[in-house]
Amino acid sequence: MRWFWIFAVGHLLLWTAVPFFTQANGPLDNVEMLNWGHEWQWGYPKHPPLPAWAAEAATYLPGGPVWSTYLLSQVCIVGCFWAAWRLGRETLSPSLALAAVAVLEGSIYYNCTTPEFNNNIMAKACWAMFILFAYYGIARGRMVDWGAAGIFLAAAILSKYDAALLLAATLLFSSLHPRARVCWRTPGPYVLTGVSLLLTAPHLWWLVNNNFATLRYIAARSSTSPSWLSHFEHPAEFLGAQLGAVAVTLILATILLGWRWRFKTVDSSAQFTRTYLAWMVLGPLGLALAYSLITGAHLRSMWGASMFTFLGVLLFAWLEARPDPALIRRTIYASAIVGGIFAAGLGLRNMIGDSLVTAPLRVDYPGQQLASQVEEIWSQHSNKPLENLGGDWWLAANINVYHPDRPSISAEQDHDLPAWTALDAWRTEGGIIVWETATAGDNYETQIKALYPNVEILRPLEFAWTKNQQRPPLRVGMAVVPPLAPIRTAELPTPAQH
Incomplete structure (x- = not known):
C-alpha cells in the first residue's frame, strides 16, 4: 500500500507541476470546461455536464482557476491507478499489482495528454471506478458495491456517452458468464439501474428539451463515409491508434513477460477475475470496432482513452510473468523513468515549441x-x-x-x-x-x-x-x-x- 501511494502521489505532483510551470495559458479544453462549468447547466452543446462542473468546483481552490484543472486531471488519473491496483490485488501479488499500474506510465492516455482536462479525463476515472465496483458487486454480492457501481455508471454517462460501450460490455458479460449470470437473481443489478437512472434523469430531461444537441454533435463527429472501403479503413485506423497509444506500455510489460508471451493456468476464482478483466478491457474496444465496421463511422482516436486502465492487470493476469522481484522492481523503475521522459518532453514542447510551429500554441x-x-x-x-x-x-x-x-x-x-x-x-x-x-x-x-x-x-x-x-x-x-x-x-x- 505504501509503495502504491508513493508512486501515485509522485505522478500527481509531477504532472501537475509540469503544465503549471511551463504553460503560460490554459489549454483549449481546460478553458472550455471552465467556461461551461461557470454556467452550471445540466448539459452543454458537445458533452454532458459533469467534467465542466468539476472544473468549476476546482476553481474554489486558491491560486487561480487554471492550475486547479491540472490538479483535477491528475486526481482523475490517480483514481484510475487506484482502481487498477485494487482490482489487480484480487488476482496478483502486491508487487505485481503495482507493476501492472506502473506500466500505464507508458501510455499517452495517462501521461502527456492528461494536463488537458476534458470529458475523456473524467470519463476515464468513472469507467475505472465502475469496473472495480461492478466486479465487487458481482463477486461479493454486497448492495453497497452495487450502489457505488450505479453512482459511477451515472458519473460515466454524465461525463461522456461512450459509457454506452462499457455498459454493453458489462451486460454481455453478466448475461453470458455462468457465475456472473447469478447476479440477476439478486437485487444488485436493479439497485445499480435505479441509482444510475435517478442521477442521470435531470440530464436526460435536458437532452430532450434541447433537441438532443449532444447526440447531434456526436453524430457529426463520427460521420459515416459513402465509400465501402471506409468500413475497413476506419476501424483499422482506430485500432492502429489504440495500439500506438499503449505501445510503450506493452514494451514495459515485456520486462516481466519476456518477448514470447505464454498463457498461465490459474484456479477457478482467478479465472473468473481475469475473464471479467478481458471483457471490460477488450469488450468496449471490440464493440467500437464492430460499430465502425458495420456503419463505416470514423471514430476519433481519443474515444479509446477510457478503455485501457486495466490493461497492465489484464496482461499479468493472463500471461506468465517471471517471478523475479528484481525484474518487478526494474519494471516499476523503468515505468517511472518513462513517465519522467514524457513529462520532460511536454515541458520542453511548452517552453520552445511555439518557435517551431507556424500558428501560436494555445498554451502561449x-x-x-x-x-x-x-x-x-x-x-x-x-x-x-x-x-x-x-x-x-x-x-x-x-x-x-x-x-x-x-x-x-x-x-x-x-x-x-x-x-x-x-x-x-x-x-x-x-x-x-x-x-x-x-x-x-x-x-x-x-x-x-x-x-x-x-x-x-x-x-x-x-x-x-x-x-x-x-x-x-x-x-x-x-x-x-x-x-x-x-x-x-x-x-x-x-x-x-x-
Missing part, C-alpha cells in the same frame, strides 16, 4: 494580459462588475477564465451553442466585445454599430506572445457597450476562427 496565449486590459477598460466605463462578453469565442473565453468577475459569454451565435446571456442583458448590463483584427471582416465594426447604436469602438490593442516574442503581436479589436444601451434583436456576427 496572452490570456492573462488580455483579461487584465479588459478589466482596466471596463473600470473606466462602469463601476459595476463586467457581466457580458461577445465577439471571438477564444478571446472571450480567456477573459472569462482570467477575469476576476468571470463574465458570461455570448460570442458565437450558433444554434448548437448555449445562450448564456439573455437577449436584453446587453441593454441593461452592457459588456465588452473582442475580436482578432486579422480574422474579422472589413465590415465587422459597422455591424457592431448597427446592433449596438451606443457602442464605443476602441483603438485595437496589441499583445506580445508570452514566449516567442519574435512572432507578430496579437491585435485585438475591442468595443464597449455601455449599460442601458438600446439593442436590436439581431445576431452579433462572429469573426472567422482559425
Whole structure:
C-alpha cells in the first residue's frame, strides 16, 4: 500500500507541476470546461455536464482557476491507478499489482495528454471506478458495491456517452458468464439501474428539451463515409491508434513477460477475475470496432482513452510473468523513468515549441494580459462588475477564465451553442466585445454599430506572445457597450476562427 501511494502521489505532483510551470495559458479544453462549468447547466452543446462542473468546483481552490484543472486531471488519473491496483490485488501479488499500474506510465492516455482536462479525463476515472465496483458487486454480492457501481455508471454517462460501450460490455458479460449470470437473481443489478437512472434523469430531461444537441454533435463527429472501403479503413485506423497509444506500455510489460508471451493456468476464482478483466478491457474496444465496421463511422482516436486502465492487470493476469522481484522492481523503475521522459518532453514542447510551429500554441496565449486590459477598460466605463462578453469565442473565453468577475459569454451565435446571456442583458448590463483584427471582416465594426447604436469602438490593442516574442503581436479589436444601451434583436456576427 505504501509503495502504491508513493508512486501515485509522485505522478500527481509531477504532472501537475509540469503544465503549471511551463504553460503560460490554459489549454483549449481546460478553458472550455471552465467556461461551461461557470454556467452550471445540466448539459452543454458537445458533452454532458459533469467534467465542466468539476472544473468549476476546482476553481474554489486558491491560486487561480487554471492550475486547479491540472490538479483535477491528475486526481482523475490517480483514481484510475487506484482502481487498477485494487482490482489487480484480487488476482496478483502486491508487487505485481503495482507493476501492472506502473506500466500505464507508458501510455499517452495517462501521461502527456492528461494536463488537458476534458470529458475523456473524467470519463476515464468513472469507467475505472465502475469496473472495480461492478466486479465487487458481482463477486461479493454486497448492495453497497452495487450502489457505488450505479453512482459511477451515472458519473460515466454524465461525463461522456461512450459509457454506452462499457455498459454493453458489462451486460454481455453478466448475461453470458455462468457465475456472473447469478447476479440477476439478486437485487444488485436493479439497485445499480435505479441509482444510475435517478442521477442521470435531470440530464436526460435536458437532452430532450434541447433537441438532443449532444447526440447531434456526436453524430457529426463520427460521420459515416459513402465509400465501402471506409468500413475497413476506419476501424483499422482506430485500432492502429489504440495500439500506438499503449505501445510503450506493452514494451514495459515485456520486462516481466519476456518477448514470447505464454498463457498461465490459474484456479477457478482467478479465472473468473481475469475473464471479467478481458471483457471490460477488450469488450468496449471490440464493440467500437464492430460499430465502425458495420456503419463505416470514423471514430476519433481519443474515444479509446477510457478503455485501457486495466490493461497492465489484464496482461499479468493472463500471461506468465517471471517471478523475479528484481525484474518487478526494474519494471516499476523503468515505468517511472518513462513517465519522467514524457513529462520532460511536454515541458520542453511548452517552453520552445511555439518557435517551431507556424500558428501560436494555445498554451502561449496572452490570456492573462488580455483579461487584465479588459478589466482596466471596463473600470473606466462602469463601476459595476463586467457581466457580458461577445465577439471571438477564444478571446472571450480567456477573459472569462482570467477575469476576476468571470463574465458570461455570448460570442458565437450558433444554434448548437448555449445562450448564456439573455437577449436584453446587453441593454441593461452592457459588456465588452473582442475580436482578432486579422480574422474579422472589413465590415465587422459597422455591424457592431448597427446592433449596438451606443457602442464605443476602441483603438485595437496589441499583445506580445508570452514566449516567442519574435512572432507578430496579437491585435485585438475591442468595443464597449455601455449599460442601458438600446439593442436590436439581431445576431452579433462572429469573426472567422482559425
